[in-house]
Amino acid sequence: MKEKIEKLIKTIHDVAPKDRKVKIMNVCGSHEHTITYSGMRSLMPETIELVPGPGCPVCVCSESDIVNAINLSKREDTILATYGDMLRVPTQIGSIRSSGGNYKMVSAPHEVLKIAKENPEKNVVFFSIGFETTTAPTAALIEMGLPKNVTVLTSQKLTPEIMEVLVKDSEVGVDAFVAPGHVSAIVGADAWKIFPKKYGIPTVVAGFEPENLLLAILKILLQIKEGKAELENVYRGVVKQEGNKKAQELMYKYFEKADVNWRGIGYIPKSGLEFRKEYDHINAKKVFNLPEIEEKKVAGCICDKIVLGKAYPTECKLFGKVCTPRSPKGPCMVSLEGACNIWYRFGK
Numbered sequence: 001m002k003e004k005i006e007k008l009i010k011t012i013h014d015v016a017p018k019d020r021k022v023k024i025m026n027v028c029g030s031h032e033h034t035i036t037y038s039g040m041r042s043l044m045p046e047t048i049e050l051v052p053g054p055g056c057p058v059c060v061c062s063e064s065d066i067v068n069a070i071n072l073s074k075r076e077d078t079i080l081a082t083y084g085d086m087l088r089v090p091t092q093i094g095s096i097r098s099s100g101g102n103y104k105m106v107s108a109p110h111e112v113l114k115i116a117k118e119n120p121e122k123n124v125v126f127f128s129i130g131f132e133t134t135t136a137p138t139a140a141l142i143e144m145g146l147p148k149n150v151t152v153l154t155s156q157k158l159t160p161e162i163m164e165v166l167v168k169d170s171e172v173g174v175d176a177f178v179a180p181g182h183v184s185a186i187v188g189a190d191a192w193k194i195f196p197k198k199y200g201i202p203t204v205v206a207g208f209e210p211e212n213l214l215l216a217i218l219k220i221l222l223q224i225k226e227g228k229a230e231l232e233n234v235y236r237g238v239v240k241q242e243g244n245k246k247a248q249e250l251m252y253k254y255f256e257k258a259d260v261n262w263r264g265i266g267y268i269p270k271s272g273l274e275f276r277k278e279y280d281h282i283n284a285k286k287v288f289n290l291p292e293i294e295e296k297k298v299a300g301c302i303c304d305k306i307v308l309g310k311a312y313p314t315e316c317k318l319f320g321k322v323c324t325p326r327s328p329k330g331p332c333m334v335s336l337e338g339a340c341n342i343w344y345r346f347g348k
């Protein structure tokens with residue numbers, strides 16, 4: 001293994017351009033974790049920049065959705081159920097945990113059924129956030145049939161759509177993508193075809209082991225050397241070209257593309273999923289008539305820039321001083337998938 005990795009790093013050095021910078025973006029918190037934890041950046045040639053992008057679901061969840069979730073948890077007749085990472089995300093009115101409402105942590109959507117069964121007199125609201133990897137299990141939960149006392153508050157985002165926004169933003173200047181392994185298992189490698197085809201950006205689907213990520217980086221650099229832009233998949237054991245058709249069907253049975261709000265960024269057309277009209281009766285936004293709440297940015301927090309690949313965590317003046325995983329000021333410091341949290345724990 002050690003020899004294989006050393007050989008890959010040597011070949012990356014041989015192949016990397018000497019006369020221009022190459023900015024390779026990952027869009028997955030687990031990729032960023034592997035890159036940072038393994039010290040991969042320090043092993044790269046000077047011309048290669050490995051930049052984290054929008055790979056942390058907690059970081060991009062709109063403040064409006066979280067404030068609404070907090071307010072629901074404060075109702076006497078309601079229990080909010082959501083993932084552990086969401087509980088500590090700071091907002092203008094505190095976090096779900098600090099607000100002292102009725103909430104329960106779940107690690108998978110089906111746990112909501114147990115909460116509903118044990119609390120038949122309560123409304124149970126499942127706060128479902130994230131990218132395709134969490135939308136699909138939420139759709140599967142709905143397909144199982146929700147008890148009458150369960151509704152779903154969604155804040156679901158789409159990965160290919162935000163990547164297209166980044167490609168069009170000259171301030172970001174992405175040269176290549178390492179496409180996310182987990183999301184690709186749902187949407188399929190073909191979902192990223194648009195990047196080489198329409199925008200001339202080499203894109204390689206990768207898994208989470210350092211060796212696999214290094215291979216993806218090498219494939220990208222070989223394409224650049226040969227003047228090509230193609231879609232490649234070095235995570236074939238898990239990711240099929242067409243993805244998980246059943247999961248895709250379920251997602252689009254209950255949800256449809258919509259303009260959604262990204263924290264610190266604002267509304268991006270067709271960049272997320274909302275319930276189809278016929279499911280208003282299980283859509284917590286409709287059932288509880290939830291308002292749109294204006295975002296209040298955390299002074300000094302540049303999480304929005306970090307998520308868009310326009311800044312690194314260490315460029316934030318609050319990083320590691322007033323903002324730490326124990327006392328997060330912005331969303332990127334909360335989740336183990338947030339770039340600030342990862343860089344704080346492992347260095348860059």
Ligand code: SF4
Nearest residue numbers: 301302316323330340
């Ligand atoms: Fe925001 Fe904290 Fe990251 Fe700064 S270090 S960008 S305040 S999350």
